[in-house]
Amino acid sequence: MEALDLARWQFGITTVYHFLFVPLTIGLSLLVAIMQTVAMRSRDAVRKDAWTRLTKFFGSMLIVNFGIGIATGLVQEFQFGMNWSEYARFVGDVFGAPLALEGLAAFFLESVFLGLWIFGWGKLPEKIHLLTIWCVALGTTASAYFIVAANSFMQHPVGASLNPQTGRAELDPDKGGLFAVLTNITTLAAFPHVVAGAWLVAAAFVTGVAAWHMVIHHNKAREIGLTTEEGAAHDTQARTVFRPALRFGVIAMFIAGLALVISGDLQGQIMFKQQPMKMASAEALCETQTGADFSILTVGGPDAFAQDCSSVTHLIEIPNVTSFLATHTFDSTLQGVDQLQPQYQQQFGETVTDVHGDTHQADYRPNLFVTYWSFRLMIGLAGFSAILAFWALWITRGRGENARTSGSNLFRWFAVLAIPMPFLANSAGWVFTEIGRQPWVVVPNPEDPTVHLMTQQGVSPHGSATVIASLVCFTVVYGVLAVLWFGLMRRAALKGIPIPRRDRKTQELDTPTLSFDY
Template sequence: MEALDLARWQFGITTVYHFIFVPLTIGLSLLVAIMQTVAMRAKDEIARDAWIRLTRFFGSMLIINFGIGIATGIVQEFQFGMNWSEYSRYVGDIFGAPLALEGLVAFFLESVFLGLWIFGWDRLPAKIHLLTIWCVAIGTMASGYFIIAANSFMQHPVGATLNEATGRAELDPEKGSILSVLTNVTTLAAFPHVIAGAWLVAAAFVTGIAAWHMVNHHNRARAAEAGSREAADHAHLAQRVFRPAVRFGTIGMFVAGIVLVISGDFQAQILFRQQPMKMASAEALCETQAGAPFSILTVGGPDAFSQDCSSVTHLIELPNLTSFLATHTFDATLQGVDDVNAQYKEQFGETVTDIHGVEHEADYRPNLFVTYWSFRLMIGLAVFSAILAFWALWVTRGKGESARTTGSGAFKWFALLAMPMPFLANSAGWVFTEMGRQPWVVYPNPDDPTIRLMTMQGVSSHPSWMVVTSLVVFTLVYGALAVVWFELMRKAALKGIPAPKRDQQTDEIDTPVLSFGY
């Protein structure tokens, strides 16, 4: 393999691996902040105690995930200088600005206030302590915004001009400069979609873990001697602690799902205008067509695994749906992969020169197989969350004394199965976003295509063995971190929440002094 292929593999592996932690941190910080807010506002002592315990329980997992996420995210910054130095030279003046803001503003906000939140229990006034976790949640979302702004410049460059003398892209005050980069329409469309995806990840995470414990405590209460303290404690944990958490996570999944659908529809319309090749490849639409259908299942020969459209066969289709997704009209004409490729060859050239000065025949088509199926996995894996949400609402239906819990083993195991699906859907979405942009690393703006860069022109001129070495080292380190993360999260999740202590004379709940021990 050439250095270019190895560098792409390394960036893909490290990015997808790092992004396992990002949406959970973003989403869980918000959910934990809401949990603590509910605890503070609760007038019922039992409800307050339950939400405090849930805040601490899921807060411990937030801290673990945050720490591992930092360790894996640092590598991302280094790669721009190590493997993609030509890219960094070309757009570093612009691309570096939102990354600097992410570090100076968002990261410091979330890390400083997370420290205050951890060590501020019973040291800070209650409202100030609550404010700290809300600052963490705001910081994580701000961090996501700046990163998306940087990525959106790669998808749709704005606010910059090409300096012919230096061969570098530079911020241009006449085109809006950094403000245009931060308010790029691509950023504004992608941000709510990415944040909603993070909420879905965290909500499914909370629902899955809470469902596991609810079912277990329900069954233990049934197995214990009727009327005993053991039975009462397990029943209390099932109904008054974990059942509210299940329903809380379920509401989060519904909210996230609604935002995902609305923002995804808006983003799709923008992408059909800005990156017609990506969206044509997502549908395996080879030829320009009016009233383009949406395919549910497509098969093809060996060439379908690359850019070639000729061997693709659509087996199951929904008539006119792709045209509707693109323009909200059923008869719109959409460009096909081959036609966009021909247009780009005429516009950008029949050949392209790499960093070594070698001329190659230009091919502006992405990997069709990866683009097509990553788009469908992004959507299809969300079905698990929808099933879990409706199932959870059904088994926990009722209010007050008639509020239900369940001992269903099928529900418990499905909740665990559904937990990683939003993670995988998020990863598939980013694979689609980045692979569908190929062979461009900076996709030309249709209105001003002067700033553009192909992937083969952005890589560093390393020999292959150097990239292999760093790829192997990073993969081994990340593998070790994955084991550590999984074990820490597994132990924290299985630890559960202890039964509340009760006053022996009054039988009232004795809410413990809150503190974190790390």
């Protein structure tokens, strides 16, 4: 493999790996903040105690995930200088600004206040302590915004001009400068979609973990006997602690799902205008069509989705839906891959010169197979959350004394299976976003195409051996971190929440405190 291929594999692998932790941190910080708010505002002592313990329980997992996310994120950024030095040289004056804001304004905000939240239990005033976790949630969300703004510049460059003397993209005050970068229409569309995806990840996580413990306590209560003190304690734990947590996660899933649909629809319409080649590839739309159909299942022939669409066969389609998704009209005309390719060649050239000075035939089509199926995986994997949400609502239906819990082991294991699905859906979405814009590392803005860069022009001009060496190092480091993360998260999730014990002498409940010590 050439250095370009290895560099792309390395950046793709490390980015997807790092992003496994990011959405859980973004979403879980908000959900934990809401849990603590509910606890603080509760006047009922039992409810207040339950939500406080839930806050600490899920907060312990937030801490583990946050720490591993920092480690993977810091290491991952080194690749800009190692493997993509020409890209960094070309766009560094623009790309560096939102990254600096992310580090200074957001990352330090969340880190500092997370520390105050961890060590402030019982030391800070209750309202001040609550404010610290809300600042963490604000910081993680702000971090996402600045990162999305940086990425959106690569998808749709604005606020910058090409300096012909230096050959670099530079912020241009006449075009809005940094403000235009931060208010890029692509950013404003992508950010709600990214955050909603993070909420879905965290909501599914909370629901899955709560479902696991609810079923276990429900079954233990029936096994021991509801008339015994211990059996009644397990039943209370299922009803007053984990059932509310499960339903809280379900509500969050519904809100996240609605936000994903609305933001995804808006983002899709924008992408059809800004990157028609990406969206045509996402639908395996090879030929220009009026009233384009939405592909449910498309297969490839002997060449398995050749980029020239020669072997693509549409098996199952929904008439006119792709045109509706693009323009909200069923009869709009959408360009196909085979028509867009010669247009790009005419506009940007039939050949491209790479960093080594070699000339290649310019192919402006992304990998059709990856683009098509990553788009469908993004949507399909999120369906597990919908099944989990409706199932959870059904088996926990009822209010007050009629509120139900469940001992279904089938539901318990499905809830665990559903936890990683939003993680994978988020990763598939980013694979679609990044692979779909190939061969561009900075996609030309249709309204101002002067700032653009192809991927093979952004790679560092060194050999394959250097990239292989760094890839091996990344693999070792990330492998160790993966084992560490899974072990700590599994331990924290299985630990559960201790059951309050009644003192036989005083008859008062002794509520165990949860520790953040790992």
